[in-house]
């Protein structure tokens with residue numbers, strides 16, 4: 494992974510390139526911005542440039558290849574163990590950082606989801622940041638930087654990252670995935686600027702399964718109890734993508750609401766389903782649409798609260814079906 498091969502984030506890459514050229518790499522960075530937009534890729538590109546034999550992140554030397562294969566001994570990744578990052582993890586990291594680099598000139602630590610430090614761990618990390626060792630680099634990645642201790646934030650050089658603008662993402666997806674412009678626009682809208690979502694497992698969900706799921710949902714009628722329970726089962730079985738599925742349903746009914754209010758078609762997400770949208774539009778009023786969106790909202794709320802998923806989905810579908 495090189496800076497050049499990462500799409501977008503030009504300003505951030507230039508700042509880091511300049512720091513590399515001038516040998517002014519900070520001891521600690523905080524890369525902040527939404528999940529899935531490439532913060533981790535930029536961090537790894539920086540690590541590779543620092544560890545590379547040629548100093549360029551060439552991609553061919555031994556160190557570069559180890560970085561790419563996630564097995565460079567001088568890079569340490571720290572992720573939340575369960576819901577939080579715990580003090581034992583920070584202590585282990587401190588021990589690592591106190592040793593000399595094994596192969597390169599630097600020891601680099603990447604902490605993903607840095608907002609998840611528990612208080613004791615955060616204080617321990619603060620100590621490390623206050624007394625930086627030479628030739629060590631700590632990169633914190635966070636989508637909720639305001640949840641970090643302000644004293645941690647102020648010890649890091651902060652680098653904000655933004656989502657790619659939708660037209661640019663559409664263009665890139667169309668090109669990379671060889672999609673039609675309409676499909677690429679649907680994918681860009683649903684993945685909300687996240688490459689990880691657009692290029693990962695959600696691609697199939699957003700482009701293929703979205704239509705099937707919406708068809709099953711729209712086929713429900715006030716009397717259809719068994720299909721309703723069947724659909725609830727299907728949703729619950731897909732627990733890894735359940736939130737995304739509910740977002741798909743929300744986007745569909747939001748589209749209908751936009752059309753109800755006479756907004757232009759260019760604002761729609763489901764650009765490839767206009768016929769279905771207009772057919773459904775005849776059956777809905779602004780009030781039924783709002784009720785359905787409220788039922789979806791409540792469904793998502795209950796999922797976050799870890800209530801019985803099955804029950805939450807059944808109630809959500811019943812409410813939508815009754816609206």
Ligand SMILES: [Zn+2]
Nearest residue numbers: 545551554557
């Ligand atoms: Zn190299």
